[in-house]
Amino acid sequence: MKTKYDVIIAGGGTSGVSCAYIAAKSGLSVLLIEKNSYLGGAITSSLVIPAMKTSENAINTDFFNELYKNLSEINGAITYCDGNKGWFNPELTKIALDKMMLDTAVDVIFDSYIADINTEGSQILSVYINTIDDNNRTCYYQELLSPIETRYLIDATGDAKICQKLNCEFLNKNFEIQPTSLRFIMSGINVEEFSSWLMELDKDRDVTTACKIDGYTYCSTAYTWDNSKWALKPVFERAIADNIITNEDANYFQLFSVAGTPDSIAFNAPRLLHNESYMEGRARVLRLSLFCRNYLKGFENAYISSIADSIGVRVSNRVKGKYIYTIDDLLTSKTFSNPVVVSNYPVDIHSKDKDSSTLQKVYKEYQLPLESLQVDGYNNLFVIGRCISTDFKSQAALRIIPSCFSMGEGLAKYLANK
Ligand SMILES: Cc1cc2nc3c(=O)[nH]c(=O)nc-3n(C[C@H](O)[C@H](O)[C@H](O)COP(=O)(O)OP(=O)(O)OC[C@H]3O[C@@H](n4cnc5c(N)ncnc54)[C@H](O)[C@@H]3O)c2cc1C
Incomplete structure (x- = not known):
């Protein structure tokens, strides 16, 4: 120095x-x-x-x-x-x-x-x-x-x-605030199975995409509770009715495959309000992971492999x-x-x-x-x-x-x- x-x-x-x-x-x-x-x-x-x-x-x-x-x-x-x-x-x-x-x-x-x-x-x-x-x-x-x-x-x-x-x-x-998010990654996913199921279900290909890169399938999709036409909406509604997730857990859900780990998906969720803590965030991560395992094809053997060290702050x-x-x-x-x-x-x-x-x-x-x-x-x-x-x-x-x-x-x- x-x-x-x-x-x-x-x-x-x-x-x-x-x-x-x-x-x-x-x-x-x-x-x-x-x-x-x-x-x-x-x-x-x-x-x-x-x-x-x-x-x-x-x-x-x-x-x-x-x-x-x-x-x-x-x-x-x-x-x-x-x-x-x-x-x-x-x-x-x-x-x-x-x-x-x-x-x-x-x-x-x-x-x-x-x-x-x-x-x-x-x-x-x-x-x-x-x-x-x-x-x-x-x-x-x-x-x-x-x-x-x-x-x-x-x-x-x-x-x-x-x-x-x-x-x-x-x-x-x-008053000029936006919610924060505590992002997490799940691994052990059959991404190929998940993305063919999702592509079949979701005709709004603007937000739902998948492709093969170097022999592996990568995918992405997004959902917010503002969007009435998104294909996973009924799946979320079922999980809410089954008490697996709360209404707020479903407020924003976006996912992206992770480069170099083709069995992993990163989630831009859960979205938190400003007064919610890491503890509330991690409880939401657990509920969302159970939702994925039980309601999404290809996630049957998936597990949480990482939870962000820091809450993501937008503004x-x-x-x-x-x-x-x-x-x-x-x-x-x-x-x-x-x-x-x-x-x-x-x-x-x-x-x-x-x-x-x-x-x-x-x-x-x-x-x-x-x-x-x-x-x-x-x-x-x-x-x-x-x-x-x-x-x-x-x-x-x-x-x-x-x-x-x-x-x-x-x-x-x-x-x-x-
Ligand atoms: C939930 C969420 C999702 C997002 N999604 C996307 C997306 O998909 N794609 C995209 O392009 N952008 C996305 N963004 C926006 C983007 O990630 C951030 O706005 C951007 O990375 C911020 O960069 P930065 O340099 O301002 O801060 P940061 O990248 O947060 O860097 C600040 C650094 O300063 C360090 N630091 C803090 N205090 C101190 C200190 N006192 N002394 C020394 N070091 C300190 C921190 O540890 C950190 O390393 C998202 C943001 C959030 C919160």
Whole structure:
């Protein structure tokens, strides 16, 4: 570890790893500080897969392509039948990211967080780092007793924890929330049998798809209690009547095969309300797994193989930046001189109430400007990921994994060229 870096990034999640990798590849010295014992953030700790498909004309895709390449080499990524390369294996993503950081000489410290920040006016000067497990690590991280200087500080914590520490201004309002989810994976599934049964049952092929890749069947489907025409609705209704699951357990159910483990399926469920805990989440996971075993073909011998370490958070804090990006900017495809993201992903707002979730299609590509990553009131403080400077609705489109990768990479390239 050094005593001075070009870039210090708090948070080695989706946007943080992209920024760290590209910044280091572009010649900057980078320190990446992660509170978990592995990188990847939502992808690895909340089991969020796959990265959603985005526009043909997406910019800042070098990191995505490199991750895909590294994962493919260890059987940890597939290209799905719709051409989406974002089907990653969460466990193998941890390993691929370790290698990518080592390859580019990013200094990574795990189980750690920024405890204090030295500033002078609007300039960040240095940070103090704490390890979560101080007793065991003080010898290992002797250097951490002194402040570490940085030219740029980047908040990639998902919840803008660094900006909170600095008492920055926030844009979020209490009522602007979306449910969270505690995702899980089941294994021991006969995916071929399940997908032929489902494809036969479900004529709405928009959401239900299956294909063979390297001799194995991969599939996906989605259901929300807002959608009256979905084929699995009667199956859910039967399970509710049989007291296997509750009405709320059936509020959202989406599944994707997992790259590299062809007998496994990852669930974007259960969806939780803000006051529901991990315990309630895990109880829901158990009920949903019993539902799968008893009501879905191909799941007879299936079992829970993984429950996410962290609840997946769709929206939390949004920091006020030099530019506040709005839903009008997005829907009118406003252009900017320094875009960091180009996408056409829909505005995806989950609601806890029945018939209230919306998925608004976007017909033209939109751009996110660099200025939405520059924290208001500071010269060298930036924010990336789901907590950037946007209004509630545009965040609901911009938070997907490829856009978080893209903003991390766009910022890294900007800093390298300054
Ligand atoms: C339930 C759910 C389903 C989703 N489904 C999809 C999907 O199918 N496809 C898709 O493309 N997108 C999906 N998304 C969106 C996407 O996964 C996230 O918006 C995106 O990954 C967020 O990236 P991030 O960099 O902001 O945060 P994260 O990836 O969460 O990274 C934040 C990192 O910061 C670390 N951290 C936090 N605090 C500190 C601290 N104080 N010090 C150091 N480190 C810290 C965390 O441990 C974490 O590693 C989904 C999101 C959710 C919640």
